Amino acid sequence: xxxxxxxxxxxxxxxxIYKIDDQAxxxxxxxxxxxxxxxxxxxxxxxxxxCKWTSPVLLFFFYGKVSxxxxxxxxxxxxxxxxxxxAFVLLALFCRSLGRLMNTDYVTFIEILSQAQTNxxxxxxxxxxxxxxxxxKWPVDYSxxxxxxxxxxxxKPVTSRLVKxxxxxxxxxxxxxxxxxxNTFGLRLAYPGYTDLINLLTFNMLIQGxxxxxxxxxxxxxxxxxxxxxxxxxMFVDRRGTSDNGNTLVICSEGNAGFYEIGSMVSPLDxxxxxxxxxxxxxxxxxVNTHYSILHQ
Numbered sequence: 243x244x245x246x247x248x249x250x251x252x253x254x255x256x257x258x259i260y261k262i263d264d265q266a267x268x269x270x271x272x273x274x275x276x277x278x279x280x281x282x283x284x285x286x287x288x289x290x291x292x293c294k295w296t297s298p299v300l301l302f303f304f305y306g307k308v309s310x311x312x313x314x315x316x317x318x319x320x321x322x323x324x325x326x327x328x329a330f331v332l333l334a335l336f337c338r339s340l341g342r343l344m345n346t347d348y349v350t351f352i353e354i355l356s357q358a359q360t361n362x363x364x365x366x367x368x369x370x371x372x373x374x375x376x377x378x379k380w381p382v383d384y385s386x387x388x389x390x391x392x393x394x395x396x397x398k399p400v401t402s403r404l405v406k407x408x409x410x411x412x413x414x415x416x417x418x419x420x421x422x423x424x425n426t427f428g429l430r431l432a433y434p435g436y437t438d439l440i441n442l443l444t445f446n447m448l449i450q451g452x453x454x455x456x457x458x459x460x461x462x463x464x465x466x467x468x469x470x471x472x473x474x475x476x477m478f479v480d481r482r483g484t485s486d487n488g489n490t491l492v493i494c495s496e497g498n499a500g501f502y503e504i505g506s507m508v509s510p511l512d513x514x515x516x517x518x519x520x521x522x523x524x525x526x527x528x529x530v531n532t533h534y535s536i537l538h539q
Contacts (some may be wrong), residue, residue, distance in 0.1 A: 250342035251335060253352045254376025257449050261457045262372055276341025284332035291438040355379060374452055377527025378476055385467035440499060449524055451503030459511060475527030476520045477502050485514035494519045501526050
């Protein structure tokens with residue numbers, strides 16, 4: 243019971259159970275306990291993201307109030323506020339986990355996911371793809387480490403030729419400012435689809451788009467691991483052997499506020515091509531670990 247509770251505590255959100263054979267697909271229905279706890283967690287995540295995005299403005303605002311907050315009494319008050327907020331978040335996480343534990347759909351899903359994380363077999367992958375959930379905990383389907391370019395003359399693997407940006411020879415203070423800018427508002431200005439606000443506004447459309455691709459187009463969602471450690475959320479629709487254009491693969495790359503779920507995959511699919519769509523780092527299920535390197539390059 244304790245092990246199952248911690249799996250629910252650290253598990254991802256579950257959105258939908260896809261159509262399986264004659265069983266119709268349906269949205270995941272959370273109970274009241276999970277719904278209340280998850281709503282609080284979402285709110286706190288949004289507040290944290292908003293504060294991080296607007297941190298330069300907040301720092302400017304608090305700069306004039308140093309004499310108020312950076313005193314012994316002010317630090318004690320801030321500490322008390324932090325403890326209260328932390329306790330409130332832990333209580334919300336506890337409620338969400340308890341609600342999940344009482345839901346048979348979620349318990350079944352988290353058991354499949356836990357097994358797939360340790361034994362990523364074809365059978366478990368098939369079972370896991372019956373669910374639409376948060377993508378962060380999914381096992382990696384394909385890593386760049388599995389790619390080898392062979393030297394045909396010697397039969398030995400050779401390294402790929404990667405084009406890397408040359409670092410700019412500037413001072414430490416400029417590098418520090420660049421890093422702060424990139425990790426706060428810079429990336430969000432360059433990639434607005436990375437912001438929680440855009441993801442919140444497009445959430446239902448992304449769920450519906452994935453549902454259409456998986457249930458109607460027989461799409462195959464997979465997680466790819468890039469060399470920089472980012473995980474890329476992809477969707478592959480295989481039309482080989484089913485249409486004249488199926489042997490041609492169309493790779494769809496969206497814009498800086500686009501998602502493959504609601505993007506350009508529709509056009510080549512209507513023409514019966516095989517299609518691979520992917521999301522930029524930080525978009526939907528893709529992760530972003532190297533903010534500064536993305537903007538610097």
